Amino acid sequence: MAHLTPTPVLEPVQDRTMILNMGPQHPSTHGVLRVILEIDGENVVRIMPDIGYLHTGIEKTCEAKFYQQVVPLTDRIDYLCPMTNNLCYVLAVEKLLGLEIPPKAQWLRVLLNELTRINSHLVWLGTHAMDIGALTVFLYCFREREDVLRLFEAVSGQRMMTSYFRIGGVALEPPLGFFDRVRKFANRFPSKVDEYENLLTNNPIWMMRTKGVARITAEDAIALGASGPTLRGSGVDIDLRRDMPYSGYENFKFKVPVAQEGDVFARYICRVQELRESIGIVQQALDGMPQGPIKADAPKVVLPDREKMKTQMEALIYHFKIITEGFAVPAGEVYQAVESPRGEMGYYVVSDGTAKPYRVHMRSACLANLQLLQKMCEGRLIADVVAAIGSIDIVLGEIDR
């Protein structure tokens, strides 16, 4: 990290090469990624990502908070898929506590997670296409993203930093008519994906900019720690939702899109197919939504309903205790991984038996995926660097934490 030192971290190795600095304020680096390139003419010799411009010390902050106070912090890590981060953290703490979650809460979590995946992929598709020069797609994608954000607002009161999941369940019953609104969206959405594909998939300019560009083999992708669509685009068939299910994903039927080529186009195809699979999961969740409570029966952990607090002394006491003292979590450690839109998002939570986590570590999928850049870009043109960065779908908030 070199915020304060203007000198480049790379030194040119040959006389004919020069160092080019790209970012951190560059529209196609998706936030504050700085990339230092060593170039020979227009060809990239070496590429080095420089990160840390968004480091806010969230892992340190978590150690000073009660367990339930960490949930809003997890939104801020990856602002495009807040629900996925919420889910991963609450699953980890629930595993530490040994809590059983009622089915309705689990299905709601799956439903919202898939909507989050759609939201995240839409932002990715819009900005990635814009980087490469297809400006229109951005407007189309943000039109549907707006619908998803309105659904989030309806269910949680927030468009982006939702913090809707709680340790032991979800915060509130969804409002009346929410499921109908989701169903309307789910019915409409597949035709919108067709629209995006009409604009891109068979577009000769798009194919020329993406096919065969930034290719990575399966062996390299595994060795460099890639995950998610970036790994599946290279032909490795792994999806944590299917292979190591969590939160009731074993009840859903869906395909895992895999492409063999390992180039920008393959990763694009994987993600667009995932949009269709996600909306299928949303449909299944709507059809089979179980009835019942949305919070676990654990009064020492889960906040009581507002109504009960006004009439029952016990509920008031529990509420006061949880808010002022938190709740103790049995000592131990847990690594919980979920399939985020970007790959394997993992939370490693260590408890020492008190009400505050001893250590919270987030395994960032983007941080690992970013290491692929060197292999993807060496020997290619500078314009391909932009396509490569777009195709691994980075969010700097998650990389820097």
Next chain:
Amino acid sequence: MPLAPPITDLEQLKGHPAIALLLAWNPAVVEGAKFDRDEMSIYVERSSLREACTLLRDDPGCPFNYLSDVTCVDWYPSEPRFEVIYHLLSISKKERVRLKVRLASDSPAVESVTSVWPSANFFEREVFDLFGIRFTGHPYLRRIQMPEEWEGHPLRKDYPVEGYR
């Protein structure tokens, strides 16, 4: 589901593929193991970590070919102070295992696993940056999150949450 007590008896756990492999190679490598909340942790002797990782990666029965994560926990003020933690995943067998190395507080160092998994590069740099653990043999061990001139290692427990003033 009430919590089952953790199993720490090595005799009971030696059926696990990773432990069996390490014990067959060199019983002195495994300092201990713990099976808790469906997750397996193995304490590995510090000097043989890289060889143990290579062995686990190349095991034909259950290849732990994917390094999910490297991180660290600071148990200040107790000794040994640091635990460096490696989360491995077997993509073909869908199996996870956690390796742990204990390090004392005076000049904590462990061999880098970048030669086994290149993906360890950024993870180890982050642990170096935030905890001050040295990874010997790392190709580019420099700060990654904090500025180059930063003093101290923020995620250590003796580093105040609000920073030094």
